[in-house]
Amino acid sequence: MARSMLIISRQAPWSGPAAREALDIALAGGAFELPLGLLFLDDGVFQLAGAQVPAAIEQKDVTANLQALPMFGVEALYACARSLAERGLDPTALSLPVELLGDDELRALINRYDQVITI
């Protein structure tokens, strides 16, 4: 049976290539039909904010890549409820349908996967 991987993305979208490169790991694994999960934690939840205009700083729209996740078979998408609340982000206005998890659920989530990469 294929080994599962949880990717924890905790970088803001426009702080450099880290957010995109975390996403690329997920998309690459999805292309191989591997059991993957993607968790947005800490500043990573800013990737999910609506109304971003990356063109204003001459950046590509990472939101488009996020939308591609389900098409690549990456459907286990999670966000840390505490990270959203701390940053004043409205969980009902995110650009991607994610399951919100509390701290206890996050602990259980990590232990469900064989491997974890936290970027």
Added chain:
Amino acid sequence: MATLHVLSHSPFGDGRFASCLRLLGEGDALLLCGDAVYALQPASTPYASLERLGASTPVYALAEDHAARGGGAPGAGVTLVDYAAFVELCCRYERVNSWL
């Protein structure tokens, strides 16, 4: 189903340390290396957080990083490890979560 969490950033610089501590589950362990060993500084805020973890969460620190930063005898409950023990810890726990 326990996880070895590895921290290598200073606990004073960003949110990794606090987030990692919140996500430590039953049976998990913490390995401090690089600037994360500054969390062992006595009387510091991060050290107080480590003490609150209690005996059920083992705390390890890479001995060379601790020595390089002038750390003395580590506090109670903290085990200094070399690379051979680091490797062994990675085998003992089911997964390794490095907070990059």
Added chain:
Amino acid sequence: MKFAIALFAPPHSPAARRALRFAEASLQAGHQIVRLFFYQDGVHSASANVVCPQDELDVAAAWTRFIQEKQLDGVVCIAAGLRRGVLDAAEASRYGRPAANLAAGWELSGLGQLHEAAQQADRLVCFGGN
């Protein structure tokens, strides 16, 4: 035990040396390294153009020596490498760049190699940070 080791930090970061010492220790303990995968700024360790001051540890050169001596599979993410100017001869030619700088013994390939290594390994151990 089979390890996949991934490095995300540049050769001048303490994490690059730590990953190297960990890799050495894992072989000394009788474990196997199925692949070393270099991603994000980690790709710079595969550059033959890193020039380290003579009185400092040259971690990039030490990595290259290590993978050659132990005949390990050292893979650099091609997309991350291109973005940061780590090119082999084929990529330098493809993009019309004046030189290739991927050190001998390394291979540029895709992120699928990270997943393949993670599938083959008992443990994936990632290094980055300070």
